[in-house]
Amino acid sequence: MTPPLRILLVTNLYPPMVLGGYELACANVARGLARRGHEPRVLTAWSHLPATDAEPLEVHRDLDLHWLVPHVSGASPVLERDLHAAVCSSIGNTLHLLRTVAEFRPDVVYVWNLLGLGTAGLLDMLNLVGVPWVAHLMDRWPVETVKNTPPHVLGPFNAQGSALYRGARIIAMSDHLLDEIRTVSGVSFGGDVELLPGAVDLTDSVPHEPYLRDGTARFVTAGAVSAHKGIDLILEASRVLADRGVRFSVDVFGDGDLPRYVDRSRSLGIGDRVRFLGPLPQRDLLRRYAGYDAFLFPTWHREPFGLAPVEAAGCGTPPIITRICGAAERLVDGVHCIKIDRSVSGLARAMAAVADGSVDVARMARACRRLTASDLSFDRCLDRVESVLAAHATPWRQASAQDPALPRLALLKHNLALRLRFG
Amino acid sequence: MDGFSSALWRELPGFDIAHVHQCLTGFGASTTAIVRSLGIRSVGTDLGGGEDPLMLAQRGVGLLDATLSISRYADDLVARAVDGGRREVLIGPVDTDRFTPDDTVPRDPRLVLCVSRILPHKGIDRVIEALPEGLRLIVAGRVYHDDYHARLRRLAEGKAVCFIHDADDERLLNLYRSAGVFVQASTTRDLYGTFVNKPELMGLTTLEAMACGLPVVVSDAGSLPELVTDARFGRVFSTTADLTAILAEVAAGAWPAPGASALAREHVVRAHGMEPIGRRLAALYREIAGRSEA
Numbered sequence: 001m002t003p004p005l006r007i008l009l010v011t012n013l014y015p016p017m018v019l020g021g022y023e024l025a026c027a028n029v030a031r032g033l034a035r036r037g038h039e040p041r042v043l044t045a046w047s048h049l050p051a052t053d054a055e056p057l058e059v060h061r062d063l064d065l066h067w068l069v070p071h072v073s074g075a076s077p078v079l080e081r082d083l084h085a086a087v088c089s090s091i092g093n094t095l096h097l098l099r100t101v102a103e104f105r106p107d108v109v110y111v112w113n114l115l116g117l118g119t120a121g122l123l124d125m126l127n128l129v130g131v132p133w134v135a136h137l138m139d140r141w142p143v144e145t146v147k148n149t150p151p152h153v154l155g156p157f158n159a160q161g162s163a164l165y166r167g168a169r170i171i172a173m174s175d176h177l178l179d180e181i182r183t184v185s186g187v188s189f190g191g192d193v194e195l196l197p198g199a200v201d202l203t204d205s206v207p208h209e210p211y212l213r214d215g216t217a218r219f220v221t222a223g224a225v226s227a228h229k230g231i232d233l234i235l236e237a238s239r240v241l242a243d244r245g246v247r248f249s250v251d252v253f254g255d256g257d258l259p260r261y262v263d264r265s266r267s268l269g270i271g272d273r274v275r276f277l278g279p280l281p282q283r284d285l286l287r288r289y290a291g292y293d294a295f296l297f298p299t300w301h302r303e304p305f306g307l308a309p310v311e312a313a314g315c316g317t318p319p320i321i322t323r324i325c326g327a328a329e330r331l332v333d334g335v336h337c338i339k340i341d342r343s344v345s346g347l348a349r350a351m352a353a354v355a356d357g358s359v360d361v362a363r364m365a366r367a368c369r370r371l372t373a374s375d376l377s378f379d380r381c382l383d384r385v386e387s388v389l390a391a392h393a394t395p396w397r398q399a400s401a402q403d404p405a406l407p408r409l410a411l412l413k414h415n416l417a418l419r420l421r422f423g
Numbered sequence: 424m425d426g427f428s429s430a431l432w433r434e435l436p437g438f439d440i441a442h443v444h445q446c447l448t449g450f451g452a453s454t455t456a457i458v459r460s461l462g463i464r465s466v467g468t469d470l471g472g473g474e475d476p477l478m479l480a481q482r483g484v485g486l487l488d489a490t491l492s493i494s495r496y497a498d499d500l501v502a503r504a505v506d507g508g509r510r511e512v513l514i515g516p517v518d519t520d521r522f523t524p525d526d527t528v529p530r531d532p533r534l535v536l537c538v539s540r541i542l543p544h545k546g547i548d549r550v551i552e553a554l555p556e557g558l559r560l561i562v563a564g565r566v567y568h569d570d571y572h573a574r575l576r577r578l579a580e581g582k583a584v585c586f587i588h589d590a591d592d593e594r595l596l597n598l599y600r601s602a603g604v605f606v607q608a609s610t611t612r613d614l615y616g617t618f619v620n621k622p623e624l625m626g627l628t629t630l631e632a633m634a635c636g637l638p639v640v641v642s643d644a645g646s647l648p649e650l651v652t653d654a655r656f657g658r659v660f661s662t663t664a665d666l667t668a669i670l671a672e673v674a675a676g677a678w679p680a681p682g683a684s685a686l687a688r689e690h691v692v693r694a695h696g697m698e699p700i701g702r703r704l705a706a707l708y709r710e711i712a713g714r715s716e717a
Contacts, residue, residue, distance in 0.1 A: 128460055155428025156456045163432065405459065405486055412456050412483040419449070419477070 002390045007033060007040040008104055010097065010122070011112035012068065014042055014059060016049040019068065020224065021198065021307040022138045024282065026112045028201060029136075031056055032382045040110075043100050045069075045117065060100070063093045067116035084421055087145045088153060090118030091414040094125050095407055101131055102401035108393035109133040111168075115141040120149070120417075123164045124157040125410060129401045132392045135165065136385075137172040137181070138198070139304055146185035153421045156413040162187045169392040171196050171385070173305040174326030180302065194388050197330045198307040199381030200314045200372050204283040208290045208316030211362055217248040217355035220292040220317065222285055222308050225256030225276065230298030230322070230342070235261065237298075237348040239268045246355045250274045250296065253285060289315035293361055294354045297321045298340065298347050313337065314372030316365040320350045330376065336368050431457045439712045442466045443487065447501070448473035452483055459486045464711045466491050469501060471624045479504045488711045491704070493625040494646030500621065511707050514649060515695035517630040521596070524636035524688060528600040534559050535670065536602035536637070538595065538628045541566040541575070541588075543613035546642060550608045551578045553666040557674040559583040563590045563598055574614070599635035604673050608666065609644040623647050633657070634691040636684035640669050652694075655680040656687035 009030050013023040026042075033040045034057040041058040045065035067086035073079055101109065109131050114122055119141065126133045145159060154160045170189040172178050174197060182188045223229050234250060241248055250273060252261075258276050265274045280288065289295070295312035297319050305326035309319030313336060321328055323339040333339040338359060340346035353359045374380065431454060435441060441458040445451050446467030452475050458465045467487040478484045482504050489509035492498035498512045535558050539545040547562055548571075554560050560579075565588055566572045576586070590598065599605070607629050609622045623645035630650060632639055638656045641647035651657025656679060660666040672678040693699065 124460070152428065155432075156453060158428075158432045158457075158460065160429055408482060409456060409459050409486055411481060412452060412477055412486065413460075415477050415481065416449075416453055416456060 002036075002038075002386045005033075005038045005107045005389055005393055006104065007038055007108055007110050007389060008100060008106035009040055009042045009110045009112060010114065010117075011042065011044050012063075012065060012114060012116045014044040014047075014061075016052050017045070017047045017069065021305075022113050025138060025198065025307070026136075028199075028378065029382065029385055032378065033057075033386070036382070036386065038386075041100075041104055041106070043097065062096050062100075063117055064090060065116045066090060066118070069116075081422070083148050084153075084418070085118055086116045086148075087119050088149045088421075089121035089157070089414045089417050091121070091411060093118045094121040094410045094414065097122055098125055098129065098401065098406055098410065101126075101129055102398075105398050105401075106131065108389050110389060111135040113139055113141050115139075115144055119145045120154055120157040120159040120164065121410065121414060123168075124159065124413065125406070127158075127164065127167060128406060128409065130396050131401070132169075132394055132396060133167075134169045134171060134389055134392050136196075137170060137177060137304075140177060140181050140184070140302070142187050143181050143185040146187060150421065153417050155420070156416045162189065165189055169388055170194065171388060173197055174329050176324070176326040176329060177304040180304075194384065196381060196384055197376060198305045198310055198327070199376055199378040200307065200311045201378040202286065202311070202314045202372065204286045205315040206287050206290045208365060211293050211365075212355070212357060215247055217246070217294070217351065218292045219248060219250045219294055219296050219351060219354075220253070220289065220312070221250070221296040222253040222280075222312075225252060225254045225258055225261055228300040228302070230296070230300070230347075231256075231261055232264070233298040233342070233344055233347050234296050235265050235268055235270065235274065236344040237351055238265075238270045238274055240344065240348040241351055241355065242270050242273055244352070246352060248273065248351065248355050251292070252276045253278070253280050253288070255279045286311060286315055289317045292317045294338075294351070295319040296347070296351070297325070297327075298342055299325050300342070301325070303327070309337070310372065310376055313365075313368035314376070316369060318361055318364040318368055320347065320354070330371070331368075334364075336364065336371055428453065428457065432461070435461055435463060438463055440464045440466065440708050442468065442491075442708075444468050445470050445472040446484060446487065446490070447475050447478050449475055449477075451475065452477045455483060455486050464488045464713075466707065466711060467501075468493065469497055469624065471621055474500075474620070482506060489707060491707060494649050496646035496649065497621075497624040509711070511703075513700050513703055513707075514625060514646075515630060516697045516700035517627065517634050517691060517695050519634045519692045519696040522599065522631045522634035524684065525600045528597065530601055530603060530684075531559075532603035532676070533557060533674070534561065534602045534604075535673070536560075536598055536605050536632070537562045537564075537608070538598070538605070538632070539564045539607065539609075541572045542568050543571045543615055543617065544610060544619035544622050546608035546610040546613070546644070547575055548578055548614050549610065549642075549663045549666060550606050551575060551582065551584055553663050553670050554582055554584065555667070555671050555674045558670060559585070561585045561587060561598060561602070563587045563595060565589075571614075596635070599632050599637055602632075602637055604670075604679065605629065605632035605637045605639040606666070606670075607639065607641045607647060608660075609642055609647065611644050621645065626650055630691055630695050633687040634696075636688045638679035638683045638687055640666065642666075652690060653686060656683040656690070
C-alpha cells in the first residue's frame with residue numbers, strides 16, 4: 001500500500017476544458033489518486049465552461065493559456081509572441097507554479113501536457129526548486145518547445161537538449177511517442193522510462209449485441225473529425241464498399257470539420273451509409289460501442305497511442321487501426337485488432353473482411369476484453385502510476401521554494417529569452 | 424549565444440565561485456542567470472561595459488552574492504540594485520613590479536603627460552587649452568575619433584604639444600618615468616556637448632603613472648578623485664580654469680611638492696598594488712564561498 005502523497009498535477013487543460021484523451025486521462029488519474037487516499041491538487045489554466053461534475057479534489061484554474069483555446073492571431077509578430085509564451089516562457093505561470101509549490105509543499109509534482117503554459121520556464125522552475133517531478137507523456141509537447149524556439153533562446157532555461165528532463169521520471173504511452181520525440185527534437189529521456197499505455201475504465205460499458213446483425217456490418221469511429229484521424233480515408237473506403245454492394249454503415253461521433261465531411265460523403269454517394277452524429281459524453285459513448293462490429297481508426301503516424309480504439313475494444317468492438325500508431329504496440333494483429341497500412345485500399349479490405357465474416361469478430365472481441373481487463377485496465381494503470389510517483393517522491397528541501405531570489409531569477413530568464421528572441 | 428549557454432551549463436558545475444565580469448551587460452545577465460541556477464556562489468563586477476536594465480532596473484544584479492566594484496563611484500552605480508547585498512570596493516590592481524620609477528631616467532619637470540585613447544569624453548582638449556607657456560605636453564594614445572583628433576591638432580597649433588599614437592609598452596613606461604606631471608581630464612560633457620555616462624570607473628593609467636612616481640592631476644569625473652588622496656602628489660580639478668591654475672603652479676615650480684614622486688609610488692603600492700588587492704579579493708572569495716581563512 002502506497003503511503004498518501006501530496007501530488008501537484010500541472011496540466012494545460014482539465015475538464016470541462018477538453019480537446020481529447022489527454023485531458024480526460026489526467027482527470028481520471030487525478031480522481032483515481034484521490035479515491036485511493038492521496039491528496040492531489042490540480043493546477044491548470046482558466047476555463048470558460050461551467051464545471052459538469054463535482055470534483056473530489058482541489059482544482060486551481062489560475063494559469064494563463066497561450067495556445068490551443070484562445071484565439072491566436074495570424075499576424076506574424078503576434079503569432080510568434082504567442083508561440084513563445086506557449087512553449088518557452090510565461091512569467092505569470094512560472095511565478096504561480098512557484099507560489100503553489102511553496103504553499104502546497106507537494107511530495108511530487110506530476111506534469112501532464114504543458115503546451116500553452118510556457119513549458120521551458122515551468123520545468124526550469126521545478127528544477128531550480130528541486131522538487132521531484134514526473135512527466136506523463138501522451139503527446140509530443142516536449143518537441144514543441146525545441147521545435148518552436150531558437151536554441152539560444154532556450155539557453156537561460158538549460159532547455160537546449162534533454163537537460164530539462166534529467167532529474168525527472170518519465171511515463172510515456174508508447175515507444176512510438178518516445179521515438180517521435182527523439183527523432184523530431186533530439187530530446188531523449190534515458191532508459192528509465194515507464195511505458196504506460198492508455199488505460200480504459202469500462203465501468204459504464206454494457207454487454208455487446210450480436211455481431212453482423214441482419215447481415216449488415218456496423219462500423220463506428222469517435223474522436224476529432226479531421227483529416228489526421230483518417231476521416232477522408234473512411235469516406236473513400238466506404239465508397240469502395242458501397243460500389244461493391246457490401247451491406248454496411250458507418251457512424252462518426254465527434255466534433256470537427258463536420259460540414260465539409262457531410263458534403264464530402266454526399267458527393268461520394270454514401271450519404272445514406274455514413275452518419276455524423278456529433279460528440280457524445282464518454283459514458284454514453286461506451287454504451288453505444290456495444291452495437292457495432294468494428295471501430296475504424298485509420299489515424300496518422302503521429303498518433304501517440306489512441307485511447308478510443310482501445311476503449312471500443314474493451315467494449316467488444318475490435319478496432320481496425322493504422323499499423324504504426326501507438327496503440328499498435330499493445331494490440332496484436334489478428335488477435336485484438338486488424339492492422340492496416342494507412343490507405344483507402346487497406347482500410348476497405350479490412351472493412352470488407354469484417355463485413356463478409358472472414359474475420360471472427362466475436363473471438364477477437366473476447367481477446368480484447370481480456371486485454372483491457374488486465375494489462376490495459378484503469379486500476380492496473382493507476383497501480384503503476386502510484387508506484388512511479390511514490391518511488392520518485394524522495395524528500396526535497398522545501399525551504400528552497402521560499403527562496404526570495406527565485407522570482408527575480410525567473411524574471412531575469414524570462415526577459416533574457418524575450419530579448420534573445422525579439423530584440 | 425546558444426553555444427555560450429550550453430558551455431556554461433556544462434562547464435561551470437563544480438566551481439565554488441564564479442566571478443562575472445561585465446555583469447551589467449547582456450553577457451553578464453545571461454551568465455548570472457545560469458550561475459545562480461547552478462547554485463554557484465557569485466561575484467559580479469562592472470567594468471563599464473553596459474547598464475543592462477535586466478540587471479539594474481529589474482534588480483538582476485541582486486542575484487549575485489556580492490558585487491565587487493573597481494571604485495566607490497562604480498559601487499554607487501550598482502548599490503541601488505543590490506538590495507542590501509554584500510558590496511566590496513577594490514580599486515586596482517596595478518602591476519607595481521612593472522610600473523616602477525627608474526632613477527637612471529631623467530625626469531623633465533616641465534613635461535606634462537596625457538595617456539588616453541583619443542576620444543571626446545577623455546577631455547584632452549581641456550589639457551591642451553590649459554597648457555601654459557613653458558610646459559610641454561605629450562598626448563599618447565590611439566585615435567578612436569577622427570574629428571576629435573583633428574580638432575585637437577588644430578587646438579595644439581602654436582603650443583608645445585606632441586601626439587604619439589603608436590607607443591608600445593616600453594615606450595609608455597619610459598614616458599611615465601620621464602614626465603613631470605600626469606593629467607587625466609575625463610569629462611561628463613564633451614566638447615560636442617554630449618553627456619557621457621560613467622566617464623571613468625577607475626582610471627588605470629593614473630594608477631600606473633603614480634606607480635612610476637609621477638604626480639597626477641585628475642578631473643572630478645567619475646571615480647578619478649578617489650585615486651588621489653594627498654594633495655602633495657595628486658590634484659583634482661573641475662573646470663578648465665582650475666586646470667589652467669594648477670598647470671601654472673607646475674610651470675612656476677610651485678607644485679608638485681618635494682617628495683611627491685615617492686609619496687605617489689608608496690600610496691599605489693600600499694593601496695592599489697597586486698598584493699593588497701589580491702589579498703582582499705581572496706578574502707572576499709573565501710567569505711562568499713563560506714570558507715574561513717586558510
